[in-house]
Amino acid sequence: MKRFAIVVGGFVLAMLIPLAAEEKKPPEKLTFKSAMGVVTFDHAKHVEREKKDCKMCHESLFKQDATAPLNYKANMHKTAEAAKTACAHCHVAGGKAFESKAPNCQKCHVKK
8 A cells, every 4th residue: 555655646746747847828918907998918028028037027016916906096107107116117208118198098098
C-alpha cells in the first residue's frame, strides 16, 4: 500500500510540474462598465507597447487581477490626471498616450 501511495504521489507530482511551469497568458481584452459607456481595454496592445514589462502597470497602478475593480468614480479622471495614477499614468498631457480628455473620450468609452 505504501508503495502504491508513492507511485500515485509521484505520478500526480509529474503531472503538476508542467502545469506550474506554464506561463500565464494575460487576457487580450478587458471590459469595464462605465456611466459614460463601456470601456474595452486592449490589454494586448498595452503589453506590446510596454515590451511585456508588466511591472509598468502591475501592481503599482492596477492589481494583476482581471476581476479587481478599477474604483473609478465621478470626476476620477481629474483626480487621476493630477496624481498621474491609474490610466492617467500614461493618458495625460505630455504622457506616453493620448490624453483622457475630450475629444478622446470615445477612444475608450463606447455607448451602445
